[in-house]
Amino acid sequence: MLKDTSFVQRFLFEELDIRGAVVQLNDAWRAMIQDRHYAAPVRTVLGEMAAITAIMTGNLKQPGRLTFQLQGHGPLNLLVVDCTETLNIRGYAKGDAVPEVAPLPAMVGDGRLLLTYEVNDQLQPYQSYVPIEGDTMAAVFEHYLALSEQQPATLLLACNGDAAAGLFLQKLPDADEKDADGWARITQLAATARPDELLTLDTETLLTRLFHEEHVRLFDARPVTHHWPMDxxxxxxxxxxxxxxxxxxxxxxxxxxxxxxxxxxxxxxxxxxxxxxxxxxxxxxxxx
CATH class of the missing domain: 3.90.1280.10 (HSP33 redox switch-like)
Structure with missing residues (x-):
């Protein structure tokens, strides 16, 4: 049975100074790709990028609009995902003759990732470019976060025709002082998550299954929507x-x-x- 809701839910390992978030895009994802007819690998990378964008928008210190554009010179030359401060998300992919089975570098080719961050009370948006580094969407954004926030991050992503999901972890500045082995332990445990678990389990069940010996503070989930009527x-x-x-x-x-x-x-x-x-x-x- 398909889930009807989409959400981002943040959490914190208070004793380790590691933060994280879980995202599941269900109805919002299906609405976003309705009538798009993307090839499976295109749909996958777009869904993964949508999951990451929802997580990062939910983590913004100042409310605003976040847009990611992945531009390359391969058969898949453009991915765009846009998300407002209320977590209203949309996005699309553009390309010609994308192979049915292909890794991300083969689809995108050389290119760059552009972030545009529009803060509500500022006239000029903040923009940041980085080269596309990594064989997967998770690796591309881990590299981006390492450069932009100077803190290690781990992403696990999953996507199919019905849902897109992700688990995000980020090491905060005092993590090593609180537990020198904490970051390595948490990332090793996170790596055991299966795609079907990311796509189907509620946040509490997922975190308990992965980190049952750790103390996790769970924040309220925020709904994610796809509501963009004609204008x-x-x-x-x-x-x-x-x-x-x-x-x-x-x-x-x-x-x-x-x-x-x-x-x-x-x-x-x-x-x-x-x-x-x-x-x-x-x-x-x-x-x-």
């Missing part, structure tokens, strides 16, 4: 900004103006009558 006003504003002449030229050439929102997976179509009605109700600004 015709935004699209029509863009068309108006292009000007009537340019839009009518597109109509003359193609018979219709078609705009696809890749992130939210919506298609907007305007024929000649729609365009005439749009511009009939628009009063151009006065020029001085």
């Amino acid at each position: 015709p006003e935004k699209v029509e504003s863009m068309l108006l900004s292009l000007g009537r002449g340019e839009v009518e030229a597109i109509i003359a050439e193609h018979g219709v103006v078609e705009i696809h929102d890749d992130l939210s997976n919506h298609t907007y179509r305007y024929d000649a009558d729609d365009v005439a009605a749009l511009f009939a109700g628009h009063v151009p600004p006065t020029r001085h």
Whole structure:
């Protein structure tokens, strides 16, 4: 039976100074890939990236919007996942002739990972680029976190057509002082988690199974959603900004103006009558 909810749930090994989080994307993941028809390896890496993005957004010190773009020169040339401070997530993949079975480097080729962090009260977003290093999505983000936060992190990820999930662990500055062997012990235990456990077990059961001799403080789970309804006003504003002449030229050439929102997976179509009605109700600004 498929799970209906998606969540991120943080936890802390207080005696070890190690933090972590569990993510399960169920209904949100299925909604995100509905009608996308991705090949299995593309679906897997997109789901893993979605799981990581949800975890990292849930860990932000200042509320904001987090967007990751993985850009490369292989058959899979773009992965984008965007998540708001309320954990409303969306994303997509773009590429041609991606092999049915392929490791991440073969799919992406050389490239880079871009983070964009938009804090609500700041005008300019923070952006950070790093090369794509690693054979898996988990390794790519472990490398990214090591560079950006200067603290070791471990990620275990799983994804299929019904769900995407992950377990995140990060060593905090005082971990070695509290227990010199704590980080090695926790990461070794975490490595025993099976993909089906990540995808199906609730957080408490998963952590108890992996770390039954450790004291874990569990925080409340936060729901993750995929709710991105169509926004015709935004699209029509863009068309108006292009000007009537340019839009009518597109109509003359193609018979219709078609705009696809890749992130939210919506298609907007305007024929000649729609365009005439749009511009009939628009009063151009006065020029001085």
